[in-house]
Amino acid sequence: MAIDVEWQNELGETLARYDGPDLEASFVEAAPSSSVCLRFIDPWGDTTFNQQQLESLISELEAVASGSAKSHRLVASALLRFVAQARDQVHTYVKFIGD
Numbered sequence: 001m002a003i004d005v006e007w008q009n010e011l012g013e014t015l016a017r018y019d020g021p022d023l024e025a026s027f028v029e030a031a032p033s034s035s036v037c038l039r040f041i042d043p044w045g046d047t048t049f050n051q052q053q054l055e056s057l058i059s060e061l062e063a064v065a066s067g068s069a070k071s072h073r074l075v076a077s078a079l080l081r082f083v084a085q086a087r088d089q090v091h092t093y094v095k096f097i098g099d
Contacts, residue, residue, distance in 0.1 A: 003028070003043055004097040005079065007086045015092065016085065020078025023096075027075050030068065035060050047096040054087055054094060 003025070005018035024043075031038035037057040041047045049057050058080065065076035086094050 001025070001043075001099040003041065003099075005082060006095050006097065007082070007089075008048075008093050008095050010091040010093075016082070018079065018082045020082065021071075021075045023075055023079065027072055030072060031060070031064075038064070041096045042098050044098045046098060049094045049096075051086075051088070051090070051092070054083060057094070058083055058087070 001024075002022040005023060006014045007016045008014055028038060028041045028043055031041075033039065037049060037053060038060045061076045061080045061083065065073050065080055067073075068076065083094055086092050
């Protein structure tokens with residue numbers, strides 16, 4: 001089951017939906033134990049990142065995009081493009097919606 005990702009405003013209204021390659025639980029499970037964001041994405045629940053956390057999330061996605069298995073690189077690159085639009089957008093959040 002794929003994890004959905006949305007960019008939301010402070011009222012929880014959807015501003016954009018991720019439409020890249022499927023984000024599967026295996027992507028999150030492969031996150032390094034030292035990660036401060038990726039490893040906490042809950043494939044079966046919801047995980048929300050605020051503006052301060054986005055910088056760490058982006059850094060971790062950049063690392064995955066430059067060095068993991070090909071399928072994970074593709075997902076990380078697509079997620080980077082999606083998450084980047086939320087950067088520095090006050091009162092908005094990136095929400096990962098699990099099953």
